[in-house]
Amino acid sequence: MRSARLTGAGLVRSGGPGAAGEPLLLVAHGSRDPRAAEATRALARAVAAARPGTPVLASWLDHTEPGPTEALRGLAAAGHSGVTLVPLLLTAAYHRRVDIPAAVAAAHQAGSPIRVRVTDVLGPVGTEADPALLAGLRRRLAEARPGRFDALVLAAAGTRDAGARGSVGRVAEALGAALGTRTRVSYASAAPPAVDVAVARLRAGGARRVAVAAYFLAPGLFHDAVMVAAGEAGAVAVAAPLTDAPELVDLVLRRVDAQPCAGG
Template identity: 75%
Template sequence: MRSAHLSRPIRSVPAPVAARAADPVLLVAHGSRDPRAAAATRALVRAVRAARPGVPVSASWLDHTAPGPTEALRALAVAGQQRAVLVPLLLTAAYHRRVDVPAAVAAVRAAEPGFAVRVTDVLGPVGAEVDPALLAALRRRLVEAEPGRFDALVLAAAGTRDARARGSVGRVAAALGRELEVPVRVSYASAAPPSVGAAVARLRAQGARRIVVSAYFLAPGLFHDAVTAGARDAGAAAVSAPLTDAPELAGLVLRRVDALRAGPDRRGNPVPAVPLAAATRIDAA
């Protein structure tokens, strides 16, 4: 079984030389009772602002933290804005993207009929495509966890009952495994099996000796804490931190915004927020 080693230095992602006038961008996070989650979203807001100076960027949450997206969008309308772009900070297009986000937008349109809102794709895979920036962010966090050489990987996600959403997590795991050239398993913190401990045990039974866990989370909180504890109890060598404000994630947010502005192509290719040639790369030896 081949051993992966994340060793090359991280190159920073350059900010655009000049910003262009743009509609306000509202990031919409899931929300959590854990204050670390809201702090992570605010950190991502700052990272997006830094990557695209001059673009108004703000945050909202679907639950537990104010403002909610309806309130935040109405505030923009009251302030005189005519349009806004909403970016769901979600890694799968499950219930929150299919139900909660459209409901929030519908409420704004009913209250402010002259205010236009456009919604981007989620940050996770769009169809069969896994954005290179998402993989680069996951690899960055693995480097920071200092795993050394490893011969298998678990991608630990929050969990969902939506089979299509689980399929998108599987596509991320497969793409990450191909890049690192190691076997990979998916685990879930809730709603679906297997647990991270079971995934680690399965890989060990298949012959892996040094297993690391890549956390497929945008922010810290109860789920990431549980994954970290379960992975350590199962003997995993390292667990990465959530993606939070990784520069690649900020670039991915802007790629989603730019893809929406570009028109019908939803793949994020026409107007990349950060040139892929300049994006961070972390290569496996």
């Protein structure tokens, strides 16, 4: 059973002791790989630094403590009357539609009186990919130093949700348009094509230098597998996950400052 204590769980306060401001709860997917949790904590620290006076807490849906229910209970016990929950998710699939509302409901059923406002996910809202998200992907791609490339694969974790895959496709289309490059999508699980297949198809179609942009928030087994498979297929570079990129911090805070989305 998860503990409701916040000690060591990633609560970050900026602005010194007694900083006032409604806390932010960042909720990540979670991974067995400890690098993923550390990436989420790094993002929480960066968000706190960008929003002085606001307590920022990281939590995870699986594998790492605290879970969002326990985090909400702990915040309520600490005297907070309200919190803004930010789903650190790139698509509005099962975790956003089911897991997060269930976690909030469980906290309320346990007697936590805290008011919870849930923001949109970090991926596209409606038909548009956020410029900050695209800028973060471009930053990580430039850091990978691929040099000149004539085709690009956007590698994502994968989902069986057709609507979520459509949102990944919109990001790929917008990123390709911004870079003036042919772009295809690949998935590490749940849906085809795999990244090596996508790279091979682009090379078979005449592309000589194919780069891979990583549509991941944190490192882990999926990103590791993408790096290996893409390299074996002849990709010239694979970008790192977004982690705590400044553009991602900006996107989180703009989700916080936007009007609340439906359903929490």
